[in-house]
Amino acid sequence: MIQNIINQNAYTALDQEEYQRRYDSLVERFDTTKADLELTTEQIKDKITRHRNLEIFLGELKNQGNLITKFDPLLWNSLVDYATVFEKQKVEINFNSGITIAVK
Structure with a gap:
């Protein structure tokens, strides 16, 4: 969307204030979405790591066989x-x- 508005401004005479407002709005939207994606990616990595650690722990408990003394x-x-x-x-x-x- 950002590239489209840049191309439109390059080939068509646009009101530069309107163009800048739209451009800034799109960049802000992109930055917010990117930050949300990075946060979600980190949360997924954390959950995967915690899941693996839990699997290791459960495997160790199963290998115990008896109560831990x-x-x-x-x-x-x-x-x-x-x-x-x-x-x-x-x-x-x-x-x-x-x-x-x-x-x-």
Whole structure:
């Protein structure tokens, strides 16, 4: 659409103020749509990554066979994004799923 209006202005005598208003409107619309596309693409990538991580985690759980009775670093790393230790025995655990819990 932007290219069409540029071509029309190049071959036809147009009111330049009207042309500029239409051109600016189309460019603004394009920029907004492009930003929306980039945001949506990032959200899709994030969901794909989270889905893969969840599949890995579920596979590890299935391979366990029994209840977990001792610390498993591979299982821990597939579950936890990071843990923060605060003063006064407070720990906050951030899971890969986006859930955060505080343990006192």
